Amino acid sequence: MKFAIQVNEGPYQHQAADSAFQFAKAAIENGHEIMRVFFYHDGVNNASNFTLPPQDDRHVVNNWASLNIKNAEGEPELVVCVAAALRRGMLDESEATKNAIEGYNLHPAFRISGLGQLIEAGIQSDRLVVFGD
């Protein structure tokens, strides 16, 4: 079955980021497909390449990256809402250049896109599961 997941909370702040990852992992392990994970609101912080948790703690960002969720074209399907990302200082190279800001912090396993991607995920998947408040 084809799943889509929406994550509304940041890592190390709310259990939703961990719950969503564990759900995605279990779905894949049981033969299902995760067609997209959409990170909205504070959920965009799951995509920070600058995240450095202590060695004995889980690495939420790398956990997401380890799921290797991509589409047929090889693009990441860990999708970060652009408006939510920019207002929280989450930038990819293109947004940094466009806004004349030095440096960018989006992990390469993620990509930035618009809210339409969430609607599309809701239409194209068999199930959309929402985590967070």
Add this chain to the structure above:
Amino acid sequence: MLHTVNKSSFERNSLQSCLNTIDDTSVILLIEDGVISAANNSKSSMIADLAAAGRVFALQGDVEARGISSKLADNIKLVDYAGFVDLVVEHGTAVSWV
């Protein structure tokens, strides 16, 4: 439908809102702090009938993390994340009460 509840009934009224809304075929899965409602406490009567009908589930890892494994109310069914996935597959649309 599958309804997930992730807040304790001592914190928010999301479980009550869910109970007010669901139909006769829906099931409830308690996750995160929602599992507090799976413990035998002053709020247990809220879901007693639904649990007796086998329609209340709780996420095992979250139950264990909160130390309530030995204090569970009657008829609560425990599931792991694979069980969570199966519930979503089986019951169609998943609604998250927060």
